[in-house]
Amino acid sequence: MSPHLRKKVVVVGHGMVGHRFVTAAIERGLTETHDIVVLGEEPRPAYDRVALTSFFEVGAEALSFLPSGAYEDPRVTLRTSTSVIEIDPAAQTVMLADGEEMAYDELVLATGAAPFVPPVPGAELGNVFVYRTIEDLEAIRQAARTAKAGAVIGGGLLGLEAANALHQLGVETHVVEMNPRLMSVQIDEAGGRMLGRHIADLGLTVHTSVVTESISPDAGVSTGSTTVGALKFRDVDEPLAVDMVVFSAGIRPRDALARAAGLDLAERGGVLVDEQCRSSDPHVWAVGECAAPAGRMYGLVAPGYDMAEVVADALLGGQGTFTGADMSTKLKLLGVDVASFGDAHGTTDECLELTYSDAVAGVYKKLVISEDGTRLLGGVLVGDASAYGLLRPMVASGMMLPENPEELILPQSTGGGGGIQLPPEAQVCSCNDVTRGDIEAAVDDGCQSAAEVTKATKAGSTCGSCKVQVKTIVEDYFTAQGKTVDTSLCEHFSMTRAELFDVVLIHGYKTFDQIIEAHGTGRGCDLCKPAVASILASQLNGHVLAKENRKLQDTNDAYLANLQKNGSYSVVPRIPGGEITPEGLIVIGEVAKDFGLYTKITGGQRIDMFGARMEDLPAIWKRLVDAGFESGHAYGKSLRTVKSCVGSTWCRYGVQDSVGLAIMLETRYRGLRSPHKLKGGVSGCARECAEARGKDFGVIATEKGWNLYVGGNGGAIPAHAQLLAGDLSTEELVRYLDRFLMYYVRTADRLQRTATWIDSLDGGLDRVREVVIDDVLGLGTELEAAMARHTETYFDEWKATIEDPEKLRRFVSFVNAPEVPDPNISFGSTRGQIVPEVGAEPVSLGASIPVGLPDLVEPTLEESR
Amino acid sequence: MNAAQTVTYISVCRLDDIDPETGVAALVRGEAVAVFRTVDDRVFALSNYDPFGHASVLARGIVGTRGEVPFVASPLLKQPFALETGICLDDPSISVATYDVDVVDGEVRIGARRPH
Ligand code: SRM
Numbered sequence: 007m008s009p010h011l012r013k014k015v016v017v018v019g020h021g022m023v024g025h026r027f028v029t030a031a032i033e034r035g036l037t038e039t040h041d042i043v044v045l046g047e048e049p050r051p052a053y054d055r056v057a058l059t060s061f062f063e064v065g066a067e068a069l070s071f072l073p074s075g076a077y078e079d080p081r082v083t084l085r086t087s088t089s090v091i092e093i094d095p096a097a098q099t100v101m102l103a104d105g106e107e108m109a110y111d112e113l114v115l116a117t118g119a120a121p122f123v124p125p126v127p128g129a130e131l132g133n134v135f136v137y138r139t140i141e142d143l144e145a146i147r148q149a150a151r152t153a154k155a156g157a158v159i160g161g162g163l164l165g166l167e168a169a170n171a172l173h174q175l176g177v178e179t180h181v182v183e184m185n186p187r188l189m190s191v192q193i194d195e196a197g198g199r200m201l202g203r204h205i206a207d208l209g210l211t212v213h214t215s216v217v218t219e220s221i222s223p224d225a226g227v228s229t230g231s232t233t234v235g236a237l238k239f240r241d242v243d244e245p246l247a248v249d250m251v252v253f254s255a256g257i258r259p260r261d262a263l264a265r266a267a268g269l270d271l272a273e274r275g276g277v278l279v280d281e282q283c284r285s286s287d288p289h290v291w292a293v294g295e296c297a298a299p300a301g302r303m304y305g306l307v308a309p310g311y312d313m314a315e316v317v318a319d320a321l322l323g324g325q326g327t328f329t330g331a332d333m334s335t336k337l338k339l340l341g342v343d344v345a346s347f348g349d350a351h352g353t354t355d356e357c358l359e360l361t362y363s364d365a366v367a368g369v370y371k372k373l374v375i376s377e378d379g380t381r382l383l384g385g386v387l388v389g390d391a392s393a394y395g396l397l398r399p400m401v402a403s404g405m406m407l408p409e410n411p412e413e414l415i416l417p418q419s420t421g422g423g424g425g426i427q428l429p430p431e432a433q434v435c436s437c438n439d440v441t442r443g444d445i446e447a448a449v450d451d452g453c454q455s456a457a458e459v460t461k462a463t464k465a466g467s468t469c470g471s472c473k474v475q476v477k478t479i480v481e482d483y484f485t486a487q488g489k490t491v492d493t494s495l496c497e498h499f500s501m502t503r504a505e506l507f508d509v510v511l512i513h514g515y516k517t518f519d520q521i522i523e524a525h526g527t528g529r530g531c532d533l534c535k536p537a538v539a540s541i542l543a544s545q546l547n548g549h550v551l552a553k554e555n556r557k558l559q560d561t562n563d564a565y566l567a568n569l570q571k572n573g574s575y576s577v578v579p580r581i582p583g584g585e586i587t588p589e590g591l592i593v594i595g596e597v598a599k600d601f602g603l604y605t606k607i608t609g610g611q612r613i614d615m616f617g618a619r620m621e622d623l624p625a626i627w628k629r630l631v632d633a634g635f636e637s638g639h640a641y642g643k644s645l646r647t648v649k650s651c652v653g654s655t656w657c658r659y660g661v662q663d664s665v666g667l668a669i670m671l672e673t674r675y676r677g678l679r680s681p682h683k684l685k686g687g688v689s690g691c692a693r694e695c696a697e698a699r700g701k702d703f704g705v706i707a708t709e710k711g712w713n714l715y716v717g718g719n720g721g722a723i724p725a726h727a728q729l730l731a732g733d734l735s736t737e738e739l740v741r742y743l744d745r746f747l748m749y750y751v752r753t754a755d756r757l758q759r760t761a762t763w764i765d766s767l768d769g770g771l772d773r774v775r776e777v778v779i780d781d782v783l784g785l786g787t788e789l790e791a792a793m794a795r796h797t798e799t800y801f802d803e804w805k806a807t808i809e810d811p812e813k814l815r816r817f818v819s820f821v822n823a824p825e826v827p828d829p830n831i832s833f834g835s836t837r838g839q840i841v842p843e844v845g846a847e848p849v850s851l852g853a854s855i856p857v858g859l860p861d862l863v864e865p866t867l868e869e870s871r
Numbered sequence: 872m873n874a875a876q877t878v879t880y881i882s883v884c885r886l887d888d889i890d891p892e893t894g895v896a897a898l899v900r901g902e903a904v905a906v907f908r909t910v911d912d913r914v915f916a917l918s919n920y921d922p923f924g925h926a927s928v929l930a931r932g933i934v935g936t937r938g939e940v941p942f943v944a945s946p947l948l949k950q951p952f953a954l955e956t957g958i959c960l961d962d963p964s965i966s967v968a969t970y971d972v973d974v975v976d977g978e979v980r981i982g983a984r985r986p987h
């Protein structure tokens with residue numbers, strides 16, 4: 007088709023669904039024949055509104071669907087900060103706010119919805135907000151800095167999410183709900199009560215069955231204040247004093263453009279569209295929250311995505327239709343799992359209900375079952391929604407219930423639904439329409455793990471509620487094919503590292519021999535021996551070179567130094583927080599000079615000396631120890647460094663003493679043997695010069711204390727650390743960190759950094775928060791005590807080594823010629839320092855040395871001694 | 872054992888100088904030899920030179936078993952070598968030299984390099 011015959015699609019609104027329409031159009035090839043112009047009112051390209059609340063943690067960039075600001079396909083033009091104020095279906099034009107007129111061949115409305123603000127007097131006051139855009143959240147955060155108390159009006163799904171955010175921002179939070187229970191749309195009365203109790207336990211105040219009559223300004227009208235001061239409820243005398251208000255009383259489709267243009271609207275609002283999402287004008291389409299297929303609007307993203315696909319297909323002449331959607335939801339509100347699916351309220355004729363409730367544990371579950379007891383119609387889960395991933399597809403696929411359906415909700419149910427096999431066509435991921443069959447096909451195509459399946463199929467990548475189910479299906483499928491997902495440590499131990507850790511702890515084992523004799527086979531290997539060494543070190547904190555266990559130590563631990571490619575070693579003294587005196591620098595310089603070592607500043611804010619011969623290590627360390635240095639454990643799977651920025655001591659932006667805290671933390675956790683190495687960082691303010699969020703634990707100073715982030719990683723698979731808890735006092739910070747680190751030490755797999763460990767936990771970061779902060783397992787004091795034991799029994803490994811002739815015995819080049827340096831180690835020079843030289847052949851000293859002689863000369867035993 | 876054999880053996884250390892399931896490096900006729908002791912007090916001698924990493928380090932590796940086969944994992948990149956044959960268990964086309972070795976009166980003695 008020649009260029010002037012290309013058609014033009016104009017998309018109004020660049021939100022989640024507008025963006026999906028564009029990507030669908032590109033993928034399906036619509037841009038081969040059509041130019042697309044997207045006009046969006048917001049100042050930035052589309053972003054993940056579903057994850058809006060995480061804006062406080064991750065920032066706008068991380069939420070963006072189009073960080074570069076433009077689509078790669080040059081035939082798509084995106085204009086942000088551009089509002090459409092009028093559409094003219096007869097002329098096929100749209101009018102922009104600046105007066106520009108634009109013609110279209112096809113018009114796609116994706117204008118979304120707007121929060122509904124009821125006409126309450128005072129709603130126009132300052133510090134009254136809605137919760138929909140990044141700008142809304144920025145304003146809320148600003149107000150929260152000075153606000154003491156705040157109210158969220160509306161106790162629905164979004165209201166609770168907003169309340170969660172206010173609570174996290176440190177504002178005393180009230181939830182005001184007109185109905186007698188929270189989340190009345192999704193869950194039933196008993197579930198709502200259970201949820202209310204959970205939320206009250208967290209320190210939020212829930213007011214149900216109250217109607218807000220008016221909002222009054224701060225300190226009365228006399229001060230002329232224009233910001234919120236209090237809420238007045240109908241039939242309640244005492245007003246509720248608040249400094250900010252967030253309205254979350256429902257949403258309304260943004261259908262004003264269509265209304266003004268005379269297009270048909272649905273009775274309850276929204277652009278009325280047919281099954282192909284076409285409006286009453288053949289060239290105008292509507293998708294997402296502004297659309298009302300068959301008269302019904304959907305306030306969820308998944309149906310919007312389906313509509314976007316249907317329209318892209320229709321514009322290419324396809325016949326796809328949108329015929330309704332699954333309104334199931336699962337979310338985690340203030341740490342409480344809540345899910346509802348299918349016919350949650352039991353409105354189907356003659357249906358049966360099966361409930362399980364445990365007020366102590368705060369768990370409530372209800373299943374709605376067909377009259378004949380064979381089909382699952384819907385349900386509600388509060389407090390434990392682990393079964394959601396299985397139950398929702400059971401409803402959607404209409405499969406037969408097992409004999410004892412109550413087992414699906416009894417507490418011992420794993421959520422994996424042990425044994426229950428969904429039919430292949432059952433939709434497992436509703437956000438991305440992925441079935442069990444699709445997941446298994448992805449495995450057939452070579453995916454090796456649930457994470458790879460998510461990458462290939464998108465299942466689990468949107469709201470995440472199907473993740474557990476995806477993982478279960480992948481693992482079951484592996485098992486079915488005989489490809490067992492083997493979690494054994496190695497051929498000698500058929501358990502995971504975490505299981506082995508518990509076994510060692512329970513039996514109080516002290517040596518490898520005891521452990522392998524009782525629980526393993528053979529004599530171990532390079533996988534299980536270092537793992538056992540690490541477990542014993544974490545529990546007993548003995549010397550890693552103690553006679554009974556030194557045979558277990560990995561390469562670097564075996565000589566308390568890092569092995570280099572030519573067989574020499576590097577030496578890294580600890581420099582806590584990166585702070586060092588001039589005298590300290592001079593000692594390191596002199597030692598390096600005297601032993602001819604290469605020096606380099608490391609990425610971990612300290613100094614590494616390379617090229618030490620094994621037999622020289624004790625003498626080098628003697629000098630360092632005498633000068634007050636100690637081991638930096640650069641060789642151990644243990645704490646490495648706690649990187650710091652200069653902080654409030656010097657920096658004009660700093661709000662806390664980051665160096666002081668880094669030194670304290672590094673000193674506290676030094677020597678802690680762990681499943682993999684551990685790194686920390688402390689920054690003095692949000693500018694984050696210490697890159698703390700790239701570390702296993704990162705601390706960022708705030709005006710009120712410290713924010714604690716966990717699970718960051720550089721290395722091969724970089725990850726940003728996530729906020730575990732905010733505005734902590736130093737004491738709280740240390741308590742949570744003690745627990746976090748010990749929980750990791752106990753349960754992670756060998757060589758699993760914190761980032762992958764957190765991902766591997768069922769519930770991820772939320773689980774960590776439950777265990778570390780909420781102490782749901784009641785392990786808090788035990789973990790703290792374990793850390794206290796570690797810090798009390800810490801000693802410097804190198805100091806202990808140079809004082810013990812038995813340990814020093816091993817630091818020789820040759821057992822029978824300790825004074826002969828290994829000729830295989832040699833050095834060249836580059837930029838004025840030594841560099842290793844690696845030969846392709848072993849070097850022989852031949853006859854030139856006194857010990858041992860060439861074969862032909864036959865030495866006597868006497869001579870060779 | 873006849874006299875001619877005895878003299879070709881070089882004593883390098885006492886058995887007690889080697890912790891069970893570890894190795895030591897010895898200098899034998901100018902060559903670096905890794906001498907290992909297993910848990911049942913058998914001794915094995917291999918060239919100390921790791922042909923993958925090109926460094927003389929095998930004596931510092933972890934000793935263990937694969938099935939019934941005792942082996943040492945190179946401390947550099949963990950390739951496993953059978954202690955009896957010197958053959959790399961992951962890549963049998965590569966092997967390291969082995970030496971005759973025995974223990975007499977608690978003395979560990981290294982004999983000739985075996986042909987391979
Ligand atoms: C010396 C140093 C590079 C430098 O010249 O700056 C270094 C050197 C080594 N790194 Fe590193 N890493 C060094 C900072 C880092 C950093 C930066 C940091 O810590 O801020 C990272 C990324 C941050 C992180 O860990 O998340 C880093 C990520 C790695 C990784 C990848 C870990 C991962 O999770 O993927 C490895 C491999 C491993 O541990 O399995 C590694 C392994 C190594 C080893 C130990 C490889 C080895 O087994 O021989 C290197 C030997 C160190 C030695 O001989 O002393 N090094 N390494 C840095 C020493 C820091 C220190 O003072 O202790």
Ligand SMILES: Cc1cc2nc3c(=O)[nH]c(=O)nc-3n(C[C@H](O)[C@H](O)[C@H](O)COP(=O)(O)OP(=O)(O)OC[C@H]3O[C@@H](n4cnc5c(N)ncnc54)[C@H](O)[C@@H]3O)c2cc1C
Pocket residue numbers: 018019020021022023024045046047048055056057058059088089090091116117118119137138139164167260263293294295296304305306307308310337469
């Ligand atoms: C805090 C929060 C949490 C949520 N959680 C979930 C969840 O867990 N699960 C779920 O399924 N859904 C959730 N949702 C709902 C979900 O975000 C919406 O269903 C989805 O964003 C709808 O997409 P949309 O493109 O239709 O609308 P939007 O994403 O709102 O996009 C519409 C865009 O059009 C623009 N626009 C409007 N009028 C004009 C105009 N005249 N000219 C130019 N541009 C215009 C708007 O500025 C906006 O950018 C949540 C929403 C919020 C706010």
Ligand code: SF4
Pocket residue numbers: 651652653654657658659660661664689690691692693694695696
């Ligand atoms: S993180 Fe903040 S306090 Fe620390 S150096 Fe950077 S700007 Fe200064």
Ligand code: FES
Pocket residue numbers: 434435436437438465466467468469470471472473
């Ligand atoms: S159901 Fe939302 S990501 Fe799968």
